[in-house]
Amino acid sequence: MNALEAHVNPLTKLTEEARLSLANLADAASGLAVPSLRLGVTGLARSGKTVFLTALVHNLVHGGRLPVFSAAAGRRMTGAKLQPQPDDAVPRFEYEAHVRAMVDKRIWPESTRQVAELRLTIDYESASYFYRKLGPGRLHLDLIDYPGEWLLDLPLLSKDYATFCADALQRARAQGRSEVAAPFLKALAAADPDARENEAAAQDLAAGFKSYLAACRADAHALSMLPPGRFLMPGDLDGSPALTFAPLDIPADAAPARSGTLRAMMERRYEAYKTHVVRPFFRDHFARLDRQIVLVDVLHAINAGPHAIADLEVALSEVLAAFRPGKRSWLSSILTRRIDRILFAATKADHLHRTDHDRLEAILKRLVTRAEERARFKGAEVDVIAMAAVRATREATVKHRGEELPAILGTPLPGERLNGETYDGEAEIAMFPGDLPQDPESLFRHVESASEDARAEFEAAQRDLQFLRFRPPVLDTTAEGLTLSLPHIRLDRALEFLIGDRLA
Template sequence: MPGIKQPQWLESVRQQAASLGSPHLRIGVTGLSRAGKTTFITSLINQLENHQRGLLARRAPFDRLEAVRWQRDGVEQPFAYLQALEALAGEPARWPESTRDLSRVVIDLRFRQTGLLKRLQSTRSLRIEILDYPGEWLLDLPLLDMDYGQWCEQMRAWLDAEPRCSIAGPLREALAAIDPQAPQDAAQLAELAAAWTDFLQRSRSEAGLSRNQPGRFLLPGSGIAAEMLLFVPLLSANRHTQGDAGSWWSACEARFRYYRDYVVKGFYDEHFSRLDRQILLVDMLGPMDAGQPALTDLKAALESVLQSFRYGRDSLLSRLFRPRISQLAVCATKVDQVAPGQQRAVQQCLEDLLTDSLADVRHGGVRVRGFPLAAVRATRQEGDALVAGLEGQSGWVRYQPGGVPEHLPLDLQISGPELLQLRPPAGLHRNEPFPQYRMDDLIGWMVEGHAL
């Protein structure tokens, strides 16, 4: 009323309520190839859209969630949610296509207010923005901290070791035979770049290796001209090598520098400088099944990623992007492929693989949580066995999955769980929550502290 001064505390609450407005939460979802990012994001939207029917209805703050709106109009490069739903609900059901380019997800949530704030503002909105991009691009992060000569040295070390040495075959000898100071042969360079791309594809598919650089040789994405990718590692070069204009060194070094400074740094600088939280998805079971070389390569790949994502004062990202990420979720995916009693063991093995790196991230002030996940549960338990459908086949199989150790051995020698290629469960529908494992816990972590 006019002439009546409002209590100081009430005015403070009003100002706080006004400032809350419609907060914006930006979450990065990253993961290496085959981690299941597309299925994860599809399940995330599905769980939110069906919050009243699923496990979310039993937990705060989703017991106050009134409305959910997934946006596609007005969103640049929207996530292909409807196409992913069509694949999962098909007959036969199939997994969505893997992420091949940058896409965005924008979800608006509206919560009922409680307590004193209810008198000042009946509802509170939260906008969640998720950035999705190919896992192959994630492996380019370490390039930001090296020059072309250092990369050549690193590639020579990688190709000298198995299984890359055998996979590369004659390509390794061809790259080692090139004199960096010799005049460049444009036709030969194009052939070698194509051969390098094929080598990266076979390293991933035949040996289950994770470190495949440059990542955009595998999935360029939109806006990447073919000439940007015309460089290869010169295995006889090192960080002290130099070359005149027109030489192999000059051509490859210039294109590498452009790739690093404009393609890699430009992408991360534009899209990662404002993230609030980060989710890292990891297919741990695939490398465990593939054996020690794949696990060793996964460990090195994830350590290089976490080195770049270290948020302390001296980290690469702090120098380049000044991030404000305060929380990181590290998630072992597809854990429904093993017995329910061993699903947490898969997560423990992932954290064992990354013990030192996660300690460094925590020391930098970031809170780390681990979540074993099945974004869409493909199996059901019957007694001591699992029942599921196989990709490309009709009907169902009943099987007992192989074992997973409680902790990962230090030498990474492990007898894999002998995985089957499973298809999604039948009968999935957009208007029913997908069967999942711990997606509700992760979604709760995502909005923690932002929906109060």
């Protein structure tokens, strides 16, 4: 039993599991002719979910260079094409628009703001002599894209309102957040939980809480633990009572609220948020996944400082606690679907020279150590990689003061700044981004230490790192004028781990 399932009402849990089993039975029945694999793609803000999905489809459809992806490398994959998606009530992932943005306009597509889906059908020849004799194989790959912030809502299902309040305010008052949270905490101090319920007071507190969460997510802080997730991307629920609540200053073991009070009002809306927002997402999307990739912008957290790194570690632990990991079997895939493979990917590896990629991977592995151990204990396979779904830079060697340095070449986005210079989005530059620490533990010692010396050491190392955002690359064309697929770093390794065994 995971953290999400622990404290849920037994009758509610039984009902939910029955509905999940029916949904899984329907999926299994539709997959009798052609099997399907539901792959969840998520990550916290700016981690590159949309770019990853677009690049994955583009490389499979256009025959990209995928030397580690055995089905493609061995020429057993004979084709891949988009199909109508199976879920009519789920928005389609706008693949074509995202390709146009990156290839034609050389701009990055807009980030994920809702659940979206895309079905890709892969035709292949089995690597097994026996299965090859039975004829060609086919797999429906259903790609489910959803914001990582929504994933951080799932643990709320096991928390009552008082526990949510205690957790949220403990974070708000912690070092690294208290200054950002000061306006909200000031308004909260003036609020009386036992006062009569008041719509204006509820709206003011909710607005202050949302402003605090938005400030935490800004580049200067880059914090990750920001539930409730829909507060930052409300969609058509914007302004609804289910999104108009905030934590109140009450103890975690507080007595039940009196009817008609501000606290009772907030508690009612918190429960409505769980019922009408979180639980449907879990039931209709998350609990039906077979495999999962979690994209992580480690470099952004390092840039923001030790509080961002510590917050990211907690967020990744919460993320994996919400998963339902386990070994895959025919019966379990029908009745109690489990995620049997989870891949954590440190994105934007193209912002570093390849000599630093192993270090980036080691830092992510350290970030997810505790979460990874829990998933393996449940029987799931877990892997960690450093990758760039779309490679925006090239590598070079430059001379600086007589010393040769490994550099990257790319076109910074308009408005990016380095050493006092602002770039216009047209000029290509060469830069040395600096080196990540060779020992990832040294980074975490700085994060966990409260001493001024450790903090000064971390900040000195941080100053040596320079990360810019680059425009998507200009795609090469063949002699016949055909545009090549989007370049990448280790997208093929990700594909091999996530779906390689299903094409064997």
